Amino acid sequence: MxxxxxxxxxxxxxxxxxxxxxxxxxxxxxxxxxxxxKLAGAEAELIALEEGKVQGYHHLDKGDAFQVDKSIADVSADDYDGLVLPGGVANPDALRTDQNAVEFVRAFFTEQKPVAAICHAPWTLVEADVLDGRTLTSWPSLRTDIQNAGGNWVDQEVVVDQGLVTSRKPDDLEAFCSKAIEEFAEGKH
Incomplete structure (x- = not known):
């Protein structure tokens, strides 16, 4: 086996x-x-609001800078089989104020393609208005926002609902990645 x-x-x-x-x-x-x-065989592309580099964080401390593959203005959900939304507090808070980013995220749901969002990332999903009737998890402080957007918030390591994979925090990454790979492998929902 x-x-x-x-x-x-x-x-x-x-x-x-x-x-x-x-x-x-x-x-x-x-x-x-x-x-x-990538180990599972996929091609991955880093998309950001602008070309150049984006700054990662280890909670509140600066981490590494990462080279962006494409800006949000140059991509379409049609180009991809799935979407991953990492968390962090500042990241989804900024993404949800960018109309191109919100429309890009919404398009994955319209096209019924799998999306994986962890920690604070569901803030962008709230803005994209794609949570009505869905069950998901997140960092606990997003509970009310998710409920106000029509979602059913639960406190679980990982939740899968019609191709949407969500987890609460970095400690949940193993389960999050495993379920995300399963959903990406299955494709449209």
């Missing part, structure tokens, strides 16, 4: 996954899913 990491190694072959961030993202919530999704 193969272990899950061996099974996952080619499960995303031929898939292209977008990672949407801006300055202030939680670095481990980008780097861990990025590595696992």
């Amino acid at each position: 193969q272990n899950s990491s061996t099974q996952d190694r080619n499960s995303l072959q031929g898939k292209k996954i977008a990672f949407l961030v801006t300055d202030g993202f939680e670095q481990i919530e980008l780097t861990t899913p990025w590595e696992k999704i």
